[in-house]
Amino acid sequence: xxxxxxTSVFMGGAxxxxxxxxxxxxxxxxxxxxxxxxxxxxxxxxKMDLEQKVFGQHxxxxxxxxxxxxxxxxxxxxxxxxxxxxxxxxxxxSFVSSIIAENLYQLKIPRRRFVHHFSPVLHFPHLSHxxxxxxxxxxxxxxxxxxxxxxxFIFSEMDQMPHGLIDSITPFLGYREEIDGVxxxxxxxxxxxxxxxDKITEIALDYWRRLKRREDIxxxxxxxxxxxEIFRNRRGxxxxxxxxxxxxxxxxxxxxxxxxxxxxxxxREELRVQGHPEDEDLITEIASAxxxxxxxxxxxxxxxxxxxxxxxxx
Numbered sequence: 528x529x530x531x532x533x534t535s536v537f538m539g540g541a542x543x544x545x546x547x548x549x550x551x552x553x554x555x556x557x558x559x560x561x562x563x564x565x566x567x568x569x570x571x572x573x574k575m576d577l578e579q580k581v582f583g584q585h586x587x588x589x590x591x592x593x594x595x596x597x598x599x600x601x602x603x604x605x606x607x608x609x610x611x612x613x614x615x616x617x618x619x620x621s622f623v624s625s626i627i628a629e630n631l632y633q634l635k636i637p638r639r640r641f642v643h644h645f646s647p648v649l650h651f652p653h654l655s656h657x658x659x660x661x662x663x664x665x666x667x668x669x670x671x672x673x674x675x676x677x678x679x680f681i682f683s684e685m686d687q688m689p690h691g692l693i694d695s696i697t698p699f700l701g702y703r704e705e706i707d708g709v710x711x712x713x714x715x716x717x718x719x720x721x722x723x724x725d726k727i728t729e730i731a732l733d734y735w736r737r738l739k740r741r742e743d744i745x746x747x748x749x750x751x752x753x754x755x756e757i758f759r760n761r762r763g764x765x766x767x768x769x770x771x772x773x774x775x776x777x778x779x780x781x782x783x784x785x786x787x788x789x790x791x792x793x794x795r796e797e798l799r800v801q802g803h804p805e806d807e808d809l810i811t812e813i814a815s816a817x818x819x820x821x822x823x824x825x826x827x828x829x830x831x832x833x834x835x836x837x838x839x840x841x
Contacts, residue, residue, distance in 0.1 A: 562641060562675030568599045569630040576626045580796065581619050582832075583789035586746050587612070590780050591623060604712035606702045609775060611685070611765075613723035613753050614782025617831020620719045624681050627717070631679055641675040643667070647687040647764070654689050661695035668699055669709060676713040686722040688764025693718075700775040718776075722763040723753045728784045728820075728827065735826060741783060753779040784827035790814040793832035797839045813838045 577588045598608040612620040628642045757765040791814040817828040
């Protein structure tokens with residue numbers, strides 16, 4: 528017979544072993560990467576991060592939160608959530624996508640295995656291999672959604688995507704219950720584009736010149752213009768794309784150009800992240816040097832907050 532101490536150790540070990548072997552146990556999911564079919568989007572955490580860390584993007588925040596909440600509160604979404612982010616470099620497109628990825632799963636443990644990043648320059652560099660890339664992309668998405676329905680796919684630099692490649696995933700983005708036994712409704716697809724940034728800036732600048740607030744720019748107007756703009760853009764990955772023709776992109780998300788006050792907040796946040804005290808003179812110096820568009824008015828930063836981290840480090 529086992530003494531009480533040995534019995535306790537044995538029972539405890541058995542309990543741990545059971546937790547690790549159980550497919551959806553809390554212990555296994557906290558120590559290893561696993562996927563749970565339950566809704567796992569931490570919407571309140573995403574909302575807090577967006578409102579506290581993303582500057583000058585009220586429209587983008589509003590649209591993203593609406594899209595995520597609609598998707599999360601539907602037990603079985605009829606189609607995957609598809610959003611296309613548009614705007615100048617440094618306006619927050621990649622940052623917002625990273626906030627979504629960081630809060631996609633419970634326990635605040637990033638499930639990197641279920642977050643997939645694609646860069647045309649890195650993953651699809653040769654135009655002559657587009658047919659091969661199409662097969663590879665389809666197989667990658669099918670395999671990963673089979674393993675975890677709540678998978679996130681992020682496509683950066685869509686303006687450099689080879690023409691026709693992105694249309695290969697059209698079947699996965701439609702209104703279908705299943706495709707060959709795989710359910711795609713909980714998957715999330717994000718497309719990041721510089722394309723459309725000039726049009727967004729043009730509208731924002733027109734509002735400013737007419738003494739109107741950027742907060743009054745209607746989201747619907749920008750989303751409609753973006754859809755038309757990127758569909759006609761021969762240099763972009765969405766040129767004459769079926770994804771647009773078939774209305775499979777749920778939200779075109781505009782990222783406005785950043786003004787001086789927004790860049791100041793970026794500098795202030797970067798000082799905090801790097802462990803420096805807030806230096807108002809330094810904040811003013813860095814932010815002022817980054818405001819360069821248009822040349823006459825000097826209203827926006829053409830690079831957004833892209834180089835703020837480097838400038839603060841220096």
